[in-house]
Amino acid sequence: MSTPSRVSSRSSQSSAVKTSQWIRGIVFVALFGALFIAGSFMKLNLGFTVPFSLQTFVVMLAGGLLGAAYGFWSIFIVVILTAVGLPLMNGPGGFAQIFGPTGGYIWMFPFSALLIGWASDRLFAARTKLSPTKLVLLLLAVLVFGVLFVYLTGVPWLAHVSAKLDLAGAVKFGMLSFLVGDAVKAVAATLIIAALRPALPTIRPAT
Numbered sequence: 001m002s003t004p005s006r007v008s009s010r011s012s013q014s015s016a017v018k019t020s021q022w023i024r025g026i027v028f029v030a031l032f033g034a035l036f037i038a039g040s041f042m043k044l045n046l047g048f049t050v051p052f053s054l055q056t057f058v059v060m061l062a063g064g065l066l067g068a069a070y071g072f073w074s075i076f077i078v079v080i081l082t083a084v085g086l087p088l089m090n091g092p093g094g095f096a097q098i099f100g101p102t103g104g105y106i107w108m109f110p111f112s113a114l115l116i117g118w119a120s121d122r123l124f125a126a127r128t129k130l131s132p133t134k135l136v137l138l139l140l141a142v143l144v145f146g147v148l149f150v151y152l153t154g155v156p157w158l159a160h161v162s163a164k165l166d167l168a169g170a171v172k173f174g175m176l177s178f179l180v181g182d183a184v185k186a187v188a189a190t191l192i193i194a195a196l197r198p199a200l201p202t203i204r205p206a207t
Helices: 005-040 055-064 068-083 105-123 132-161 167-199
Strands: none
Touching: 005 055, 005 068, 005 132, 055 068, 055 105, 055 167, 068 105, 105 132, 132 167
16 A cells, blocks of 8 residues: 555656656757747758758658647747748748748648657557568658648639649649659658657656
8 A cells, every 4th residue: 555655755756757858848949949940041952852941851850750639839939930930931930921822831740740740659659670561651751741631721812822733733843843853752751750759768758
């Protein structure tokens, strides 16, 4: 039978662990927010596709490594700060950027991280390395939520805002031109998530 002092000690230890996890989560949110900002300014040229930024790559990693909640907040905070006028995403910031030609992609980034994180949380529930089947499921989640899901709002909005592109043109220039590069990023992100997620410390308090 547990004595009151032991119960109090266990409660204090549990509270301390949860506090430590929350602090760790905030640190990771800030870190991936900074990586997202850096990725917005970095261009990568593979030679066989158009140059692309590392924005979506960081979104994939944020969701896959931090999980749904922290992955969402790490990207959402940067989007909000950009909306209020800070030039954080390779542009002038403000509503002109958020509702400009690339706005449809920008809006979806936090939700992309959220959904990738949702899938990752479930696949890594046992905190062990993924089986080949689960690795394929993770890749599919990253491709669907990190690539196709972003095009779902990005392409129609590009066609709506642009005076020169109809929907077919927006699909060509706003999707097909980047599809190979985005697929490469999805594969790379999946491999990194699969390697690092089991080794990461727990950053979300148990409910």
